[in-house]
Amino acid sequence: MKLAFYAPMKSPDHPVPSGDRRMGRLLWAALERAGFEVELASKLRSFDKAGDAAFQAAMQEEGRREAVRLIAKWRARPAEAPRGWFTYHLYHKAPDWIGPLVCEALQIPYMVAEASHAPKRAAGPWESGYAAAERAIRSARAVFHMTRLDGECLKPIIPPGHELILLPPFIDMEMFRKNAAPVDVAAEIARAGGRSDVQNLLCVAMMRDGDKMESYRQLGQGLALLARDDWQLLVIGEGEMRATVEKALSPIGDRAVYLGAMAPEALPAWYEFADLYVWPAHGEAYGMAFLEAQGYGLPVVAGDLRGVPDVVLRGVTGILTSPGDNAAFATAIDDLLSDPARRQSMGERARAFVAEERSIAHAASLLKSHIERIL
Incomplete structure (x- = not known):
């Protein structure tokens, strides 16, 4: 038909x-x-x-x-x-x-x-x-x-x-995996000035004005509240607001590691490598990157708004915090970085959630x- x-x-x-x-x-x-x-x-x-x-x-x-x-x-x-x-x-x-x-x-x-x-x-x-x-x-x-x-x-x-x-x-995880390209993640991080001895937070987002830019601002404000020093933020994305994004993330200094734009086939390697996916998701309908990350067993910390609860199971595959509450966002990240067992459990549930229900x-x-x- x-x-x-x-x-x-x-x-x-x-x-x-x-x-x-x-x-x-x-x-x-x-x-x-x-x-x-x-x-x-x-x-x-x-x-x-x-x-x-x-x-x-x-x-x-x-x-x-x-x-x-x-x-x-x-x-x-x-x-x-x-x-x-x-x-x-x-x-x-x-x-x-x-x-x-x-x-x-x-x-x-x-x-x-x-x-x-x-x-x-x-x-x-x-x-x-x-x-x-x-x-x-x-x-x-x-x-x-x-x-x-x-x-x-x-x-x-x-x-x-x-x-x-x-x-x-x-999401079509079968196709995503089929098209995945090999990436020397450690070499790419070193080339971008990152460290090899810390836990890795990841975000994947275009650098454009509007909701994306506001999420970058909230991300910088929230991460600046982390009282620990064993982490860095891997930023995948590019766009006309690059300079403004760098300013928004300036509160975390050199913990922001800019990796530039990437083809879809390069992303799986980063989802598999990272420890936690973080994104405030200001004004977003839902966010496909949340499904990609969870499909590779990566737990999420995100803002609890609009359609995000339809792609991230609150308390099961990630932690959702009140929109704009930077302190709660930072606390959620700190809690998961401090608890590898909980992070692993959430990641396993995230992988199953995407495979079975999304x-x-x-x-x-x-x-x-x-x-x-x-x-």
């Missing part, structure tokens, strides 16, 4: 890597693993960062034209038409102007994953995008939400007879059961 796939925020073949693009690709792979034939319906990117009414109007018209094109194409060749439409990540800044029109014309079910609904955006610079996203969500036969928080926000606008389904974030196989099974019933 063929499904049309569309990601208005960022197409899965977009040249710029991001967590959003990665989850789009994972969903595509999970749908294929579930037995569906997946076709990219459109590459139109409706994302409006600034809240520009003229841009939103232009995107609406461009979306209408795309819908007309697709409707004509599939009506002319009905054997090639999809049985359903699957949109990934729509919200007020990236509404789906295409899918609902196509589904109405072809009388096929519309389905969405990782939709967000924020009533506070009903008026203001994203007013039209908010209205379009809400209409699309209301029209969807199935809405797969990836965090419990999103589910609570979506529940009031799901019509009777339509489904709201929890599809937790997931795997692509688990996601594919869930998608298959719900979508086949709808089609």
Whole structure:
């Protein structure tokens, strides 16, 4: 059965890597693993960062034209038409102007994953995008939400007879391991000026403005409160905010070891080497790196906000602290660095959690059961 796939925020073949693009690709792979034939319906990117009414109007018209094109194409060749439409990540800044029109014309079910609904955006610079996203969500036969928080926000606008389904974030650890490249971790740390006789904290994050930058600031403030000297922070990431990140981490001095950007295949070696994964996760939907780290048996210390509890089991695979509580963050790290047995136990549970509950196989099974019933 063929499904049309569309990601208005960022197409899965977009040249710029991001967590959003990665989850789009994972969903595509999970749908294929579930037995569906997946076709990219459109590459139109409706994302409006600034809240520009003229841009939103232009995107609406461009979306209408795309819908007309697709409707004509599939009506002319009905054997090639999809049985359903699957949109990934729509919200007020990236509404789906295409899918609902196509589904109405072809009388096929519309389905969405990782939709967000924020009533506070009903008026203001994203007013039209908010209205379009809400209409699309209301029209969807199935809405797969990836965090419990999103589910609570979506529940009031799901019509009777339509489904709201929890599809937790997931990862393809088999592929991650298969593509892993050998890395001389000790040599890389030495080259970056790090030490070989300390415990290693790890964070993997792009250096960009906004939420990532705020997490780096909180990380520097929290780590500065550690009263011990047997650790260093391995920082994997690069970006236009590099100088600002270095300033944010300046309170820990040369304990911050900058390793630069790395290809995905190099990351497994670092997850296996590190002792603890640390990241405040300010403003993040959930954080794919948490799943990667846990998949390699690395326990986590993170902020307890938004979708983080959907990817880190509180007190089981890591410790979650109140957002912005730098002292609690530092205490959690200190506790785990002081207790290797607890750290090992959490790491083992983390590995099992990802393998059993956050795997692509688990996601594919869930998608298959719900979508086949709808089609």
